[in-house]
Amino acid sequence: MASEELARPDAQLHLAGFFPFGPAYVWSEAERNDIYYDFAAWRQLAQAAERGLFSTLFLGDSQRLREHLGRITDTAVTGRPDQLVLFAHLAAVTERLGFVATLNTTYTDPVDLARRLASVDLLSGGRVGWNVVTTDNDWTGENFRRGGDVTHEVRYRRAEEHLALVTSLWSAWEPGAVATAASAPHWIRPGAVHEVAGTGSLSGVRARPSVPPSPQVRPVLFQAGESDEGREFAARHAQGIFSRYLQFDQALAFATDMRRRLVRAGRPADDLRIFPATRIILGDTDAEARARARWFGDRTWPDRRIRAVIEAVWGHDLSDHDVDGPPPHTDPVVPTQTLTHGVVNTNDRPLRTAAAWRELAEQRGWSIRQLVRHLNASIEFVGSPATVADELTRYVRAGAIDGLNLQPNAMPGGFDEVVDRLVPELQNRGVYRTAYEGTTLREQLGLAVPS
Numbered sequence: 142m143a144s145e146e147l148a149r150p151d152a153q154l155h156l157a158g159f160f161p162f163g164p165a166y167v168w169s170e171a172e173r174n175d176i177y178y179d180f181a182a183w184r185q186l187a188q189a190a191e192r193g194l195f196s197t198l199f200l201g202d203s204q205r206l207r208e209h210l211g212r213i214t215d216t217a218v219t220g221r222p223d224q225l226v227l228f229a230h231l232a233a234v235t236e237r238l239g240f241v242a243t244l245n246t247t248y249t250d251p252v253d254l255a256r257r258l259a260s261v262d263l264l265s266g267g268r269v270g271w272n273v274v275t276t277d278n279d280w281t282g283e284n285f286r287r288g289g290d291v292t293h294e295v296r297y298r299r300a301e302e303h304l305a306l307v308t309s310l311w312s313a314w315e316p317g318a319v320a321t322a323a324s325a326p327h328w329i330r331p332g333a334v335h336e337v338a339g340t341g342s343l344s345g346v347r348a349r350p351s352v353p354p355s356p357q358v359r360p361v362l363f364q365a366g367e368s369d370e371g372r373e374f375a376a377r378h379a380q381g382i383f384s385r386y387l388q389f390d391q392a393l394a395f396a397t398d399m400r401r402r403l404v405r406a407g408r409p410a411d412d413l414r415i416f417p418a419t420r421i422i423l424g425d426t427d428a429e430a431r432a433r434a435r436w437f438g439d440r441t442w443p444d445r446r447i448r449a450v451i452e453a454v455w456g457h458d459l460s461d462h463d464v465d466g467p468p469p470h471t472d473p474v475v476p477t478q479t480l481t482h483g484v485v486n487t488n489d490r491p492l493r494t495a496a497a498w499r500e501l502a503e504q505r506g507w508s509i510r511q512l513v514r515h516l517n518a519s520i521e522f523v524g525s526p527a528t529v530a531d532e533l534t535r536y537v538r539a540g541a542i543d544g545l546n547l548q549p550n551a552m553p554g555g556f557d558e559v560v561d562r563l564v565p566e567l568q569n570r571g572v573y574r575t576a577y578e579g580t581t582l583r584e585q586l587g588l589a590v591p592s
């Protein structure tokens with residue numbers, strides 16, 4: 142056994158069911174696109190996750206359809222119900238599973254957000270988390286008359302003020318503020334619910350929250366945003382982090398960096414759970430799993446999704462372009478880049494990106510399809526249940542990750558094979574729970590109740 146595997150001999154893997162909205166990303170077993178917002182499908186997914194003792198579901202947020210040149214990019218986010226409404230429904234058909242919702246601090250009102258999150262947290266028995274993001278896409282801001290003008294620095298300053306107000310609201314009810322006995326002289330003990338005031342750009346806000354604390358006191362905080370400011374913000378406030386790093390060395394370097402930052406912020410190094418996103422594809426043998434991975438890959442990279450990736454760089458309509466041919470020889474149309482709200486971040490240097498992509502394709506003799514598939518190759522765990530369990534055990538015991546935001550391969554049955562075939566292998570290796578630790582998300586994640 143390599144020495145790295147001994148770094149955390151008792152560490153446990155957390156699974157979070159994650160869903161990248163959009164028909165191109167998760168294969169619809171039902172061959173129906175409306176499966177992605179069919180409640181029965183979500184119930185099946187959530188109940189499978191709970192059967193597999195997943196710690197939580199986890200959803201990202203986008204408050205606007207992605208578009209390109211005025212056309213909706215229909216391979217990406219195609220219809221996305223409000224996460225908290227979906228979670229409120231799913232909480233009613235599950236008992237232990239957590240629900241982490243991504244909500245931004247740039248375009249939301251803190252008092253309203255605090256109330257909505259606290260409400261689902263209370264009514265679900267303390268099973269909610271908030272993934273705090275600042276949202277870097279300007280077009281979302283247009284929904285709120287604030288598109289394009291919110292700088293990185295302003296977003297993180299606002300995030301600090303927003304979160305401070307939200308957490309004060311969540312702490313404004315003293316323990317035991319509610320007299321539960323109907324015969325008590327007061328329903329709420331006088332003076333036990335405090336008024337809270339905003340600071341900085343939120344000064345002038347005064348609020349007395351109307352939602353009592355849940356059994357986990359308040360929602361668990363996650364964070365996603367990888368700049369230095371983002372990491373520092375997470376180190377000060379978050380108990381969970383949605384990271385981009387899954388290649389082993391990068392994941393370990395990121396986790397090491399975050400633990401150092403936590404200690405500098407005066408927190409225990411192990412007070413943070415790190416969850417990168419991935420997929421798991423199983424087979425009876427490693428070879429069969431690899432064949433299945435190719436099969437899923439072909440289904441989740443249809444021509445129109447491949448074309449959307451290059452259109453986002455070239456800045457104009459390429460619908461006549463053959464995706465099995467070379468990348469366009471023409472240069473990108475730079476002035477239209479600001480209209481690109483695509484799946485690829487091309488906010489700068491489209492000319493350089495196009496040149497680099499063209500050169501790579503030429504060198505390797507790749508078509509657009511091969512190029513795009515190469516550029517978007519993500520790290521997935523592919524193999525027999527034993528192979529994947531060994532690999533995940535290595536990651537967790539080395540301290541490279543604490544959990545996975547796991548995308549299903551199919552809707553709605555996509556978690557079943559992980560639950561039925563991988564979870565027992567992980568349990569046999571002592572790296573996965575055999576029963577839920579408690580009833581709240583905080584308990585499932587092994588986190589202390591806030592004072």
Ligand SMILES: Cc1cc2nc3c(=O)[nH]c(=O)nc-3n(C[C@H](O)[C@H](O)[C@H](O)COP(=O)(O)O)c2cc1C
Nearest residue numbers: 201202243274275276277365366367368371383384
């Ligand atoms: C893994 C990951 C997932 C993210 N998911 C979302 C999301 O679902 N919705 C959103 O508005 N922003 C999301 N963000 C973006 C953050 O809101 C943030 O604005 C962006 O990363 C810029 O901040 P940074 O410079 O600190 O990274 C995500 C970021 C990361 C790293």
